[in-house]
Amino acid sequence: MxxxxxxxxxxxxxxxxxxxxxxxxxxxxxxxxxxxxxxxxxxxxxxxxxxxxxxxxxxxxxxxxxxxxxxxxxxxxxxxxxxxxxxxxxxxxxxxxxxxxxxxxxxxxxxxxxxxxxxxxxxxxxxxxxxxxxxxxxxxxxxxxxxxxxxxxxxxxxxxxADAAGDRTILIYDLGGGTFDVTVARLSGREIRVLSSTGNHQLGGRQWDSALSDFILDQLCDAKGLDRDDVESDLTPSDINTLAVVSEQVKRDLTNRARTRARVMAESVSGTIEVTREDFEEATRHLLMLTTDCCEEALREAGLTWAQVDGYILVGGSTKMPQVREYLTGKVGSGPIGGNVxxxxxxxxxxxxxxxxxxxxxxxxxxxxxxxxxxSLGALPKLVDCTAHSMGMIAESEDRSRYVNSTIIGKNTPIPATNSREYAVRATPSRPGSLEIYLLQGDDPAPLNNTVVGKYVVPEIPGERGREAHVKVSYSYTENATIEVGATLASSGKSLEVQRAEVESDLSRFLNAPTDNDVKGGDHGPVDARVMICVDVSGSMFGKGFAAAEEAVDSFLNSVDGFGVEVGLMYFADRSMIASWPSCNYSDVIGGTRGLGFTDFDTALEYSKSAFINGGGKGFYCSKAYGCGGGNEADPLDEFFMWRERRDVQTDGYSDVALILTDGYWDDGACKSARRNAKTLKRDGVTIIGIGTPGADLEFLKEISTSDSYAGLFDFSELGTAFSSIGRSISSGSGISI
Structure with a gap:
């Protein structure tokens, strides 16, 4: 056996x-x-x-x-x-x-x-x-x-x-020939728990040898009056190997001696020089400092200071260098523990x-x-290790300005570890969505500065009532250091299929903003969304307000054009009135916003009165808009609710969005009605977005909106940008961003 x-x-x-x-x-x-x-x-x-x-x-x-x-x-x-x-x-x-x-x-x-x-x-x-x-x-x-x-x-x-009796916190300093690790662990009679780990995979005894080779070459050139650059350019592979062998031996000699002699017999340079331990430590001080930085990082991540470290363990042949022990003893206050290991x-x-x-x-x-x-197994101390890196996936930032490393399992999480995070996915009842999961390992916020471990795809994500489907992505990091990926539908907990896929060789698209990767027209596929833009046409909006609203609606239409989003327009003030039914033909919406360029209140009001009497007004100054009155008694969500009832749109597979633009406070009756209607509409899956100018009631807009992040206040000059961002979010199915 x-x-x-x-x-x-x-x-x-x-x-x-x-x-x-x-x-x-x-x-x-x-x-x-x-x-x-x-x-x-x-x-x-x-x-x-x-x-x-x-x-x-x-x-x-x-x-x-x-x-x-x-x-x-x-x-x-x-x-x-x-x-x-x-x-x-x-x-x-x-x-x-x-x-x-x-x-x-x-x-x-x-x-x-x-x-x-x-x-x-x-x-x-x-x-x-x-x-x-x-x-x-x-x-x-x-x-x-x-x-x-x-x-x-x-x-x-x-x-x-024998020193292991009792609970203690130790620092394990592992300096090998080519790698460096430092770990902070808590040891007790029944458990060895790793608190944090970090390291540098390009730092080890080899780098000390290289630094010593440079020092020896410098000293030989100085002693013989040779130009260092000329000698270095003439070094053959055999010469470089000779210097490496000599340097390694000198390093070993200086472990037990204060000084030694370096004898170099190479084609390009030869000679004998004396090297002291002080020379060696000065030539390699910068390398030791790199390890001290890692030690400080490990302690910081464990939430500890040097004063809380009970002892340290030396691991790896390179820890025999006296400078290592001197540094750690100075920090901890005593020599290494576990001397018989x-x-x-x-x-x-x-x-x-x-x-x-x-x-x-x-x-x-x-x-x-x-x-x-x-x-047996259970009688020995249990080893509880931790993750040395965070594990996440590539996701869009909230404002869709960049891609980010969205962490799911954090660094230094005890192993085994399982955690999940929700992500919004564009999906409708008639068109299932999909989610690409690029598994990242690393802690850099920029996705491509981490290791892309693998790619997974969640296909056929069923759409739900409302703008977004939410998928809960779960990672499980096992004791065998394998990563398992799962997905469930957040609303029901239903497990979704997860398929392994090949990682593309070119991931440069993640260097762009997500909006830059949006595709127009049929390549993207139509979006089953229907948006009713509800514009406040009260008297305070006359002039500059209507001009800004016109620009905002235009920006929104431009951002959704070609994606199959149906858009309608509603006026509200003392009363609410639908100016155009939602459709993919935006001409009626555009016609319902044209304000003839008025930017001052008096001129706009005079035109509006005349237009109402003569029936010749346009856009926000037409008879429909003027007929809504000049106050704030109407709740646009009431008209929106009745429109959905009349048109029997609740079960037609579309995701409905009410996009409200207002510039002031509503009457108490309108506010109460809006709160009541918003609660019902949101329960039915309707997305409500509340946009106001600085004079609006932000807290009220947050109450009626789908979430706090779906409400905001903007200057007239900023409305176009805000509406454009909302339109891009809806057309991409990535979640609302304002």
């Missing part, structure tokens, strides 16, 4: 661990007796593939057909290494190395490995995690899932360290216990006597 193991697939070195027969986690050494194996792959001259120590030796000898540090490119479709003319992507390199590692460890320890948990940096997103799992699957070993590296280390500490082995040990738990293995706790009872 095979065993389950935990694999720390590191950037520079990897390790494998299992839970032994005594119930304690232990490292499985490789065939050389070492606890770690270099994560290096090489292709020899005969075409054979070598890994681990043999590949590392080839790299040190300057062989160009060697791949390392490929872990930082997991999930990157554009990353390719060419070894002896053959292409290798990061997943292939990882699977090749893992196959070698598993076979080597199995032979050396006389075991058969049939399942494994593989660790990943906490900041890894879904594509990187999936690529890592795929690499493990290709080995033929059953993939039990991934585990965040700092969480694995916290697990190892929580299980093995090797920084190079902690991740693999924690992953081994996690793997055994997932397989239901029983344990005896570390240090227990042989006669002590064995414990």
């Amino acid at each position: 095979g065993i389950a193991v935990g694999i720390d697939l590191g950037t520079t070195f990897s390790a494998v661990a299992c839970v032994g027969a005594d119930g304690e986690p232990k490292i499985l050494p490789n065939s050389s007796g070492e606890h770690t194996t270099p994560s290096v792959v090489a292709v020899a001259e005969d075409g054979s593939v070598v890994c681990g120590d043999a590949a590392k030796e080839a790299q040190l000898m300057g062989d160009a057909n060697v791949a390392s540090f490929y872990k930082t490119n997991m999930g990157n479709a554009g990353y390719v290494e060419y070894l002896r003319g053959c292409e290798f992507d990061a997943t292939t390199l990882s699977s090749t190395f893992l196959r070698h590692l598993i076979a080597d460890v199995s032979r050396a320890n006389g075991v058969q490995i049939d399942s494994a948990v593989v660790t990943v940096p906490a900041y890894f997103e879904a594509p990187q995690r999936e690529a890592t799992l795929e690499a493990l699957r290709r080995t033929g070993v059953r993939a039990l899932g991934t585990l965040n590296e700092p969480s694995a280390a916290a697990y190892a500490y929580g299980l093995m360290s 090797n920084p190079d082995e902690a991740v693999a040990l924690g992953a081994a216990v996690y793997a055994a738990q997932k397989c239901g293995t029983t344990f005896s706790l570390p240090g227990a006597s042989a006669a002590a009872p064995r414990f």
Whole structure:
């Protein structure tokens, strides 16, 4: 029977661990007796593939057909290494190395490995995690899932360290060869709870080596009076490799010494210089500061300060640099805890216990006597990890000016996590709608600055009475780091079908405003909407008010023209009167608004009186409008309600909208009637939008409108823009935006 193991697939070195027969986690050494194996792959001259120590030796000898540090490119479709003319992507390199590692460890320890948990940096997103799992699957070993590296280390500490007694808050500082993670966790006797995680996947010991190489080259050039730029331009690949090897060795020497000598024998430059630990730390201070920024961010996201940290754990070979310990000790006030947990082995040990738990293995706790009872899964501390990134979807901003990252599950949410959010969708009873879900992972407000994990489509969304259908999109993030997407109809809770789709290669349309992507005419499809524009024709609107109303209605008609929206016009003052029935022929509406350009009250009033007597007025000055009176006693929603009753429009599949424009306060009787009618109409699915000039009662308009956001006050000069925005919203089916 095979065993389950935990694999720390590191950037520079990897390790494998299992839970032994005594119930304690232990490292499985490789065939050389070492606890770690270099994560290096090489292709020899005969075409054979070598890994681990043999590949590392080839790299040190300057062989160009060697791949390392490929872990930082997991999930990157554009990353390719060419070894002896053959292409290798990061997943292939990882699977090749893992196959070698598993076979080597199995032979050396006389075991058969049939399942494994593989660790990943906490900041890894879904594509990187999936690529890592795929690499493990290709080995033929059953993939039990991934585990965040700092969480694995916290697990190892929580299980093995004598310092773990009692509740405490710890900071896990994980600096490997090519990646950096920092995690804040709370440890208790029964639970290890991760509070926050962050990191930098382009920061690790390799960057310290590079900075030291630059320093050594500078010093050699200065000592020999050479021009640094000239020397650098003449460096061959072999020279660069020589400098890298020397720098790595100098870094290791300075871990235990105050000074050492760097001996460089390259074609372009050679010589020997002395390098002190002070020199090294000064040359790499900027890199250390990058890790301190991440530490501060992790504490801030956990809602903690350094004073609330009880201790820290060092994970990864690069934490052996004295500058790391000095920095953290200065912040925490004491040295690292869990001293009996090797920084190079902690991740693999924690992953081994996690793997055994997932397989239901029983344990005896570390240090227990042989006669002590064995414990099952539930007896060990429960690991509660958290999301390292927010998960959302591409959505339109409320004003439709841009696309945004609409977060559904926030960063640092405990795993497993499920959450949902509602979105408006254009759908009518006769024309079902659809919703595209572009799954995002990341915290940037701009959608395309995050990782687009996948695309899903919710087809055939049934329309409902009213302007919009609302779909509740749900995300579930599992303990195996998979994301499940679901959708339900918000009004009924009915589950909707969710289909997986391919993500387009060109997503540049999301750089535009949503309104720029609106399509005119038949390409968009007709909208089953019917709008009654109700214009206040009381005396206070004469002149400038009517001129502004005329422009506003024109702007609205222009924004819906070609989308099949039916539009009608109603006048109201002391009485209400429909000037034109809703239709797609807007000429009657236009004729009902033409005010002959009057901008002053007196001239407009004089014309209106004459027009009423002679029956020759036009637009807002026609006999119909003048006959409505000059006060504010009428409730336009009363006429709107009766129009719907008379025309029997309630069941014809259209979504009805009452768009009200007024400039003042209504009489008490009109207000009471409007409140009553609005309640009934909204219950029947009618959308009510209340627009006023600064003299109108905004709170009253909010009461009768579908929601507070469907009401607003605008200067005469702003009415055209507001009505245009409303028209675009209706024609696109995206929800009302004013």
